[in-house]
Amino acid sequence: MRALASHTPSTALESRDGPRRICRVRACIEIPGHPPLHGRTLDVGLGGMGLLLPHALPGGLNCRVRFSLFIQAAIHHFDLPAQTVASVFLRDDVRLSLRFTQVPPASAKLLGDYVRFHLS
Secondary structure, X not given: OHHHOOOOOHHHHHOOXXXXXXXXXEEEEEOOXXXXXXXXXXXXXXXXXXXXXXXXXXXXXXXXXXXXXXXXXXXXXXXXXXXXXXXEEOOOOEEEEEEEOOOOHHHHHHHHHHHHHHHO
């Protein structure tokens, strides 16, 4: 996994697509040819999410992210293709910014409902 380590300036974290909602759930990042990375989400929106992981990942890496959210009185499971944007080293973890690349319409509606509920 050390071959994946990288650092991207924090300015890349500021280029978000739309609003995000604070969200603290478990997530799993799957990268072809590598073992899964388990972490915790920080926030989520229609365009992407922030996570805490044990290792940095280089920007531009294609992956899948799996997580679950409680929306409209039910638990919904997401398995979305994503691309890494930036990794920033914190005290004990790495903050990873992900951009979703292809969100199915049903998932986009659920994520939109999740974010809008918080903003209203």
